[in-house]
Amino acid sequence: MGNGITRREALAVAAGCITLTRCSMLGARSAVPRVSIVRAGYTQSIYDTVRRLLVEHRVDVRGKRVVVKPNLVEFDPGTTINTHPMLVHAAVEGFRALGAADVRIAEGPGHRRVTLDLADAAGYFETIPQFEDLFTDLNLDDVSQVLLRDPFSRLTSLYFPNTALGADLIVSLPKMKTHHWVGATLSMKNFFGLVPGGIYGWPKNVLHWAGIDECIADLHAAFPRHFAIVDGVVGMEGNGPIQGNPKPVGVLVVGGDMTAVDATCCRIMRINPSMIRYLRLAAGPSRLEEQNIRQIGEAIKNVQTPFDLIEPFQNIRL
Amino acid sequence: MPNRAESVPAKLMDLASIIRLQNHDGGWPYRNGGSSWTEPTVFALLAQSAQPGDRQSVERGLAWLRAAQRQDGGWPPCPSVAQSTWVTAMAALLPADQLGRACHTNAINWLMEQTGKETSLAYRLRNELIGDGAGADETHRGWPFFPGAAAWVTPTAFGVLALEKARRHQAAIAVEQRILVGREFLLDRICKDGGWNYGRSNVLGVDAPSYPETTGQALLALNQVRSAKVDRALTAAQDEARACQSSEGLSWLQLGLQAHGVAAAGPARKLECRRLVDSAVSILAQAALGGRNIFLE
Numbered sequence: 001m002g003n004g005i006t007r008r009e010a011l012a013v014a015a016g017c018i019t020l021t022r023c024s025m026l027g028a029r030s031a032v033p034r035v036s037i038v039r040a041g042y043t044q045s046i047y048d049t050v051r052r053l054l055v056e057h058r059v060d061v062r063g064k065r066v067v068v069k070p071n072l073v074e075f076d077p078g079t080t081i082n083t084h085p086m087l088v089h090a091a092v093e094g095f096r097a098l099g100a101a102d103v104r105i106a107e108g109p110g111h112r113r114v115t116l117d118l119a120d121a122a123g124y125f126e127t128i129p130q131f132e133d134l135f136t137d138l139n140l141d142d143v144s145q146v147l148l149r150d151p152f153s154r155l156t157s158l159y160f161p162n163t164a165l166g167a168d169l170i171v172s173l174p175k176m177k178t179h180h181w182v183g184a185t186l187s188m189k190n191f192f193g194l195v196p197g198g199i200y201g202w203p204k205n206v207l208h209w210a211g212i213d214e215c216i217a218d219l220h221a222a223f224p225r226h227f228a229i230v231d232g233v234v235g236m237e238g239n240g241p242i243q244g245n246p247k248p249v250g251v252l253v254v255g256g257d258m259t260a261v262d263a264t265c266c267r268i269m270r271i272n273p274s275m276i277r278y279l280r281l282a283a284g285p286s287r288l289e290e291q292n293i294r295q296i297g298e299a300i301k302n303v304q305t306p307f308d309l310i311e312p313f314q315n316i317r318l
Numbered sequence: 319m320p321n322r323a324e325s326v327p328a329k330l331m332d333l334a335s336i337i338r339l340q341n342h343d344g345g346w347p348y349r350n351g352g353s354s355w356t357e358p359t360v361f362a363l364l365a366q367s368a369q370p371g372d373r374q375s376v377e378r379g380l381a382w383l384r385a386a387q388r389q390d391g392g393w394p395p396c397p398s399v400a401q402s403t404w405v406t407a408m409a410a411l412l413p414a415d416q417l418g419r420a421c422h423t424n425a426i427n428w429l430m431e432q433t434g435k436e437t438s439l440a441y442r443l444r445n446e447l448i449g450d451g452a453g454a455d456e457t458h459r460g461w462p463f464f465p466g467a468a469a470w471v472t473p474t475a476f477g478v479l480a481l482e483k484a485r486r487h488q489a490a491i492a493v494e495q496r497i498l499v500g501r502e503f504l505l506d507r508i509c510k511d512g513g514w515n516y517g518r519s520n521v522l523g524v525d526a527p528s529y530p531e532t533t534g535q536a537l538l539a540l541n542q543v544r545s546a547k548v549d550r551a552l553t554a555a556q557d558e559a560r561a562c563q564s565s566e567g568l569s570w571l572q573l574g575l576q577a578h579g580v581a582a583a584g585p586a587r588k589l590e591c592r593r594l595v596d597s598a599v600s601i602l603a604q605a606a607l608g609g610r611n612i613f614l615e
Contacts, residue, residue, distance in 0.1 A: 140352075200464050
């Protein structure tokens with residue numbers, strides 16, 4: 001992966017939105033989504049925890065190409081903003097142990113062009129062996145145009161990185177954070193990093209004009225082969241996703257249905273998921289209801305940690 | 319005062335290595351094995367004008383660029399994208415006699431027509447009709463990364479630099495005026511700490527910090543501008559250089575400060591160049607520290 005467009009990538013692109021949309025409709029959406037909440041810390045045990053969770057969720061990646069997509073945003077040695085490198089490494093090791101043919105780490109930050117320097121400052125080089133060889137800067141990857149079928153936003157097509165289009169599974173590894181424009185940034189919002197800055201710029205402002213919530217829902221539909229592991233060990237509250245404050249929660253939230261994972265994260269943060277517009281667009285209100293999500297592991301009430309919300313979002317409090 | 323040897327990064331792709339990355343089609347990729355893109359191709363060519371390069375490589379690179387130019391006069395980020403974007407300003411930084419006069423003129427004409435959506439006539443009319451005239455300030459017209467989006471610091475800085483180059487060879491009142499409003503945009507977007515970030519100094523009432531790379535680019539575009547804001551930005555840029563964690567960020571700061579006759583002391587730790595673009599920008603910064611700032615020629 002990474003060196004030019006391969007046959008598999010070309011097929012993925014040629015199939016375009018029709019294939020992607022059908023996968024979205026026929027895939028995980030028919031079953032009751034399962035979401036795990038497990039207590040975790042940034043310690044060696046996180047490797048076993050992640051591996052166990054992948055087995056529990058019967059993630060079949062044997063012979064598949066997996067792209068692990070963390071949230072790298074800003075220079076922050078405290079990793080309050082960025083996904084913790086130990087969790088990223090644990091995910092890479094976990095998918096390798098399950099027999100994945102190729103596991104890459106890939107990200108396209110929204111504000112900063114110097115992605116590798118960001119990763120260095122966030123401890124990725126130090127924690128993940130051969131990080132640079134494993135990593136694709138999605139902002140600068142080769143791209144293909146994909147038509148969006150029945151988009152929520154005004155966009156009719158987007159260029160996407162071939163590394164993302166060629167993946168059999170994209171694993172969203174966001175930080176659990178509040179967000180000053182959309183309320184909360186979790187596994188779905190993390191897919192903004194799949195949109196290439198090399199085409200749309202830093203920031204990817206085309207998405208803002210087309211509607212942030214609508215574009216989040218479009219990206220969710222465009223990449224239906226996904227899985228989510230949310231870094232809620234230490235999240236961010238208040239004026240997130242950059243200028244907020246650290247919020248220790250001590251959990252990972254994991255599942256194959258990103259709307260269900262994000263709805264569960266919202267409940268942990270004491271945010272009403274049905275007040276998050278992009279969740280309503282992507283899932284519809286009934287699918288976000290707690291009784292329609294099968295919770296595994298810790299009960300929400302046992303780990304619920306109210307996140308401070310800035311003034312414009314006081315009305316989304318659960 | 320730092321000397322040039324001190325400011326050379328710990329790891330750097332030298333010019334010969336950059337030339338070796340050239341694709342068979344004549345362009346350069348962002349990363350080894352990738353397809354050719356406009357931006358790295360321009361940087362590889364600029365680096366070869368800062369240091370003695372390979373004439374054949376330069377000719378092939380220029381031929382790739384000429385072929386990649388679109389009918390509307392702009393350049394796409396890469397040939398598979400059917401849209402001219404901000405990288406047109408990068409291409410227009412190359413000398414017109416190298417790129418070709420007609421190519422260059424068409425690029426400048428394309429740039430002159432671009433503006434951030436927030437200051438476009440259609441958007442201002444729409445706002446007037448719905449009774450929201452706030453924020454539609456015609457004097458702060460910058461450039462967007464992608465047509466139909468708002469203006470930001472990086473494309474505006476390179477838009478100003480490209481028009482400045484064109485003005486040196488062919489003075490025109492409209493070009494002069496656009497340089498002025500582009501610079502006004504930059505001065506309007508300055509952060510409270512004195513530098514620039516991507517272009518939003520305050521988000522929901524909270525001041526946002528500046529970045530080294532955008533601070534350097536803005537200072538470069540504001541060369542010859544003297545004001546209290548620029549003086550404060552120069553101080554901020556020197557502070558940012560000492561704390562910088564990115565070789566590309568440091569190189570842009572060095573270029574921006576040099577444009578104002580100020581030398582920058584870098585961080586104690588040696589930074590690494592990891593890619594073609596940051597290596598090429600480092601070569602350009604080294605040339606500037608030696609007295610030759612390619613962006614201002």
